Amino acid sequence: MIVVEHVTKNYGKKTAVNDLSFTVRPGVVTGFLGPNGAGKSTTMRMIVGLDRPDTGSVTVGGKPYRDHVAPLHEVGALLEARAIHPGRSAYNHLLALATTTGIPRRRITEVLDLVGLSTVGRKRAGAFSLGMGQRLGIAAALLGDPDVVILDEPVNGLDPEGIVWIRNLLKSLADEGRTVFVSSHLISEIALVAEHLIVVGRGELIADTSVSEMQRAASGVVVRVRSPRASELARLLLDDGVTVESSGGPSELRVTGLEAAVIGDRALAAGLPVHALIPTEVSLEQAFMQLTHDSVEYEPTAPAPEPAGTRQEVTSR
Ligand SMILES: Nc1ncnc2c1ncn2[C@@H]1O[C@H](COP(=O)(O)OP(=O)(O)OP(=O)(O)O)[C@@H](O)[C@H]1O
Secondary structure, three states, X not given: OEEEEEEEEEEOOEEEEEEEEEEEOOOOEEEEEOOOOOOHHHHHXXXXXXXXXXXXXXXXXXXXXXXXXXXXXXXXXXXXXXXXXXXXXXXXXXXXXXXXXXXXXXXXXXXXXXXXXXXXXXOEHHHOOHHHHXXXXXXXXXXXXXXXXXXXXXXXXXXXXHHHHHHHHHHHXXXXXXXXXXXXXXXXXXXXXXXXXXXXXXXXXXXXXXXXXXXHHHOOOEEEEEOOOHHHHHHHHOOOOOEEEEOOOOOEEEXXXXXXXXXXXXXXXXXXXXXXXXXXXXXXXXXXXXXXXXXXXXXXXXXXXXXXXXXOOOOOO
């Protein structure tokens, strides 16, 4: 279990993490999601004792990382996939780590097998592809057979087969009762591997929720309504937090911020006919953008041109 309590971390005048609290529980893969610069890496560094919070506390298995007698058995982390000597073989990279931490040699063969690198274990790590480098980083994280596994952007650089592999690996680690915490700035990536989500923006907690709950909460927020008296209906529905736009013709509206049932009930009470009431499915990307649109660190000054067919359907409230 990882417990982050009221943690704040400043770098000079920059607040990287602001009064952040959350718990990562064993048995499920938890994603750590947020736009670039949201404070994910800083938080992960504090979990593994590479940085100290200015205020608040971070514990792993009930203690700060540095208080563990054999920290590699407690926490395995992949924070910099490329922090590998390029001239060293994968085997020797792991051997160097194992010998300084009292881990037996046979464990090296085991983890190389686990990450699918046993046939290239003697090859120079400098010649590895990005995906192979990620696998080696994961092997190093698992070397001490840790209860808590922390991986910063592990899916980055993996091909579809690699993504399936890492999903199965993370799931099996969680099923064994371990705490598994993986970061990404892409909801599409994290939704493939994680069940639960901690979402951050500008160093603050935005959501602590399951992937399915996030999808459920966001879908149905936009409703397409067809009525021969659309303009009267639009006036009736307009309210704080509700956006009504005409779409696809004079009798069609797009309503954001009201559920379909509420729209139908209000129309009925006012005696206005409704010919169609269609809740629109919102993609996970759109759900994530809705959640984080106020928290994006670096926004383009002018909107980027939208490729045809990808117009964002959700208007922010
Ligand atoms: N050592 C540092 N010195 C100064 N500022 C830093 C330092 N480390 C991080 N920051 C700043 O703190 C903020 C949070 O950075 P962090 O790397 O934790 O975010 P992140 O969510 O991991 O982003 P990314 O997805 O881009 O890796 C950013 O604004 C970053 O510029």
